Amino acid sequence: MPDADILIIGGGLSGTLLAMQLLRLPGKRRVLVIEPRSELGRGEAYSATERKHTLNANAARMSVDPDNPDDLTLWLQAYLAAGGWPEADRLHLPVAELFPPRGIFGLYVQQRLAEAQALNPGSSVTHVQAEAVDVQPGDAGAQVLLSDGRLLSGRFVVLATGVYAASRTAQRETGELNAAAVDPWDVTAMRALDPHGRVLIIGAGLTMVDALVSLQLAGHRGPIDVLSRHGLLPHVRRQPPGWPDFLAADTGLRSPLQLSRALRAECRKAAERGIDWQAPLDTVRVHIGRLWSQASEVQRRQFVRHLRPWWESHHHRSPPQGAVLIERLLDEGRLRIRAATLQGLEAVGEGMVSIRVRFRGQAHSTRLEAAALINSTGIQYDWRKVDKSLPQKLFERGLVQAGPLALGIAAAPDGAVLGADGERSDYLFSLGPPLRGQWWESTAVTDVALQAKALAQRLV
């Protein structure tokens, strides 16, 4: 008899929501969630301890229950009423419009799991605190080897391993740079820096916004140079009104060029009526998976090459508090955002780091020196480049193949992983960030919540 019906590798948001959805379905099953962290439901994002590291969207948009968009708002109302997050009072906003700290969101996920467990005592979800280092096909399902030598068997194995963050793991290409860099969320390490020293931040996405928040919390008062390929900052998230779902009416639309034209036309229409451009943009989200999976390889490449920087800065928007901080730092003349390509690390010394970059429009490279460097270039989606046992073993055994454009791993639309031979597995599944190549947007709370529900139904 196998140790579990379903072995979930990774107990961050994806693995925990899958376990929650499995508990909500009728019937009895044993689920083991393999996760090295001490708590389920948090992963990298929701382990945040700083209250100012918030979600990038308000409570109304961050429900983990696809059937109830008010789920987080209702939970938060009860949490605030019980005295949690007292600082929220000072924001004078309706609960649905609050941007909760990510650590509090992690608590919400944990409580929803515990409630699902209480309602289905016949099933069990057990946390196995270890790292999975290998997967081998077995007689009926598969076996998972753990870092402590244990071998667990299950009918199904789900890869819910999340994002491999480029700034935190020792990827082959960036290992040296990361060894010299300060973690974007490590406020304690930032307190040890010279408070007046120059800080260089590589990357200008939402992790950069978190890094600025961390520097402020650590009392940094010096200059900050942000370097990114396009020099684009994330837009601030506002609360736009509803807008007609123009893509639902236009199913013939396929290429990235057609999409960007149609979207611009809608944004112009919105502007003429005095409506925020974020309103039409936000209707695109539900269609991204369909458009991406319909697109040809050439079209996907066109999107990544020409539209991605704009998509990232317009779609992955900053919480308002982060945007206010950026405005203030710009006004004080302490923050500069420049378009540049990193060429490499030059030297690291006591309280000093220097890098070589090429600014956009310049033929020569420039050496930049600072007291500290923060690498916020985000995520390593190419699993073949990740220095971790599990992805390496999966490739070695031919159990996975790289996903489209080398983003994560290839899978069928129902999450069944495709092996090196292109065949869909009948025991190995995945959800969330590993399926970036399949869906493009496969990381945010709403993406993961939908996938978890569908995969639970599929497995049961």
Ligand SMILES: Cc1cc2nc3c(=O)[nH]c(=O)nc-3n(C[C@H](O)[C@H](O)[C@H](O)COP(=O)(O)OP(=O)(O)OC[C@H]3O[C@@H](n4cnc5c(N)ncnc54)[C@H](O)[C@@H]3O)c2cc1C
């Ligand atoms: C700092 C940060 C902030 C974010 N903020 C937002 C936000 O505001 N809004 C939003 O919608 N999205 C946000 N995201 C996106 C976020 O990644 C997803 O919402 C969510 O974390 C994805 O969940 P996951 O479980 O797939 O991945 P993760 O949270 O990365 O969890 C994966 C888990 O798998 C475990 N794991 C990995 N390998 C193994 C192994 N071999 N064996 C066992 N366990 C393993 C890891 O320990 C980890 O706990 C943020 C992401 C980050 C990194």
